[in-house]
Amino acid sequence: MTAAQVLFYLLAAFTVALALMVVLAQNIVRAAVALIFSFCGLAGLYLLLDAEFLAAVQVLIYVGGITILLLFAILLTSRIAGKGVRVLNEQKLLSGLVAVVLVVLLGAAVRRGFPALAARPPQPENTPAIGELLMTTYALPFEAVSILLLVGMVGAIYLARKEPR
């Protein structure tokens, strides 16, 4: 096994274990902290895939932004209750079955659909290529996303402010 393989399996096991903790943890703050580290593991996987820009974006936006926002919302709303609180609803078995079936189907599709592809030779500079694509081929979706973010910002402020009586 090469170093890349060892790193991949270590990061994969780390990410999956923490993802399971996010879903199953009794304490919601613990789930949020596990989510932070799961995102860090994914950033490491992106680095293994030669996606440096996306690894940096992952750390900045997910680790630094979204999870902190989630933690704030948790602290603002919930009783961060301990033992007696049920964290899963009564559909555990059914939705577990659905999730397992979905994973098995996706796994079968991956097995059949993708013959062993050799990786492309790594490109020296990924980030400028992303910028170029965003400004040329994908300029319209880029603008649409900026409008979406603006609308999202306005909507979030409107929804979260106190209603004047």
Place this chain on the structure above:
Amino acid sequence: MVPLSHYLLLGALLFGIGLFGALTRRHAISILMALELMFNAVNLSFIALSRYLPGSHMQGHVFAVFVIAVAAAEAAIGLAIVLGLYRNFKTVNVDEINLMKW
């Protein structure tokens, strides 16, 4: 070199875990966290395919950027909605919020 299928299987596994969480957790913010896991599973698949498929250069990365932007908007709006729910119902457990259910 790690084969492509392992990355895709990892993505599928993470997506399944996120799906289970989104379907079963009672706390609204937990559901949002499970959704973020699903977004990330899809991003991993995009980036892996972009690295391995012949002929595609950076498209997977660009799509991952879009997914991240949409996920950020989703998180902001979702948390604003959760705050509004808490203000009106004094709870954020989604199975206790059944005003519009028959």
